[in-house]
Amino acid sequence: MRHHLPVRRDPAFAAAVRRPARAEPLARHDAVAAPPSPAAAGPPLQKLSLVVPVLNEEDAIAPFLARTAAVLAGIEGLTHEIVFVDDGSSDGTARVIEAAHLRDPAVCLLRLTRNFGKEAALTAGLEAASGDAVVPMDVDLQDPPELLAEFVRLWREGYDVVYGRRTDRGADTAAKSGSAGMFYALFNRLSPMKIEPNVGDFRLLSRPALDATLQLRERNRFMKGIFAWVGFRSIGVPYARPSRAVGSTKFSYWKLWNFALDGVTSFSTMPLRVWTYAGGIVALISMLYTLTIVLQTLLFGRDVPGYASLMAVVLMLGAVQLISLGIIGEYLGRLYIESKQRPIYLVRERLGLGGAVPAHETAPRLSATAD
Structure with missing residues (x-):
């Protein structure tokens, strides 16, 4: 069996309920613009x-x-x-x-x-x-x-x-x-x-x-x-x-040549391998040539080729060594530049991008070939 407790009403509350609501001026509502709906606003640019x-x-x-x-x-x-x-x-x-x-x-x-x-x-x-x-x-x-x-x-x-x-x-x-x-x-x-x-x-x-x-x-x-x-x-x-x-x-054309060299050395180690292969080929040819001379001397009694052929071989091997050292130097030079961690660029002035920025305040986040 449910018991209903008597409800006590606050006199102030009862007076407020009996008092009619005051009408607000229309001008006040007109001054507040309704927010546009998402459909009316359209997609962002x-x-x-x-x-x-x-x-x-x-x-x-x-x-x-x-x-x-x-x-x-x-x-x-x-x-x-x-x-x-x-x-x-x-x-x-x-x-x-x-x-x-x-x-x-x-x-x-x-x-x-x-x-x-x-x-x-x-x-x-x-x-x-x-x-x-x-x-x-x-x-x-x-x-x-x-x-x-x-x-x-x-x-x-x-x-x-x-x-x-x-x-x-x-x-x-x-x-x-x-x-x-x-x-x-x-x-x-x-x-x-x-x-x-x-x-x-x-x-x-x-x-x-x-x-x-x-x-x-x-x-x-x-x-x-x-x-x-x-x-x-x-x-x-x-x-x-x-x-x-x-x-x-x-x-x-000189800048284009250096640009091409940067491209090859930045994305390939094949030039280093090429000279490894070239060294192996030259060594094999030298061994075969030496063996041929020895056999010709022992079997047929022929004289060993003299100064001209010797100089030709020495000059050829010297050229191969210099070229290979140059390629190794290109890679070492790039490693040296990377190791210094210098910024690629420094900014003197910004216009329309957040104002002027002194060069010494430029963050060295990325950077370039700046020698």
């Missing part, structure tokens, strides 16, 4: 960062920005930033970029303390970029900005790396085209990791692919090999490489 290393390219900045801005304006759902990396220019390149930043805050400048080389400047720009995807490209318009729309489309389809593949190198001299073909063939022959011929730095990297790329901390940086080493789902977009719109190339 993606951000694309362009990384553009420059060296004495003051005349190329304006044409590059004009063509690039027109392309980026036609890509929906995308914001962008253009990170110029001034690699120690001695002309007015920095002033032109600063003026462009005043007109468009999306134009940013990362100014290095001196010339550290294109690979170091490219690394600096990749580290400074804040986009969901990053595209390294040249300012001379040999990397057509019109391909950016196709790069972004393929990235949105799920590819982490979208690279441009040159189908026509008509803008290059015959010597440069031939030497490039020889380099790609030699590299892929010597290195266990393959890079696709006629593919440069012009590519789109998703944020995961970029973060993986920046984990590779070597000072002697061969970016084409680094991009290939990290892997990820990739696809190529063929294009015809045009001539430079403004200016001239900063790469001499």
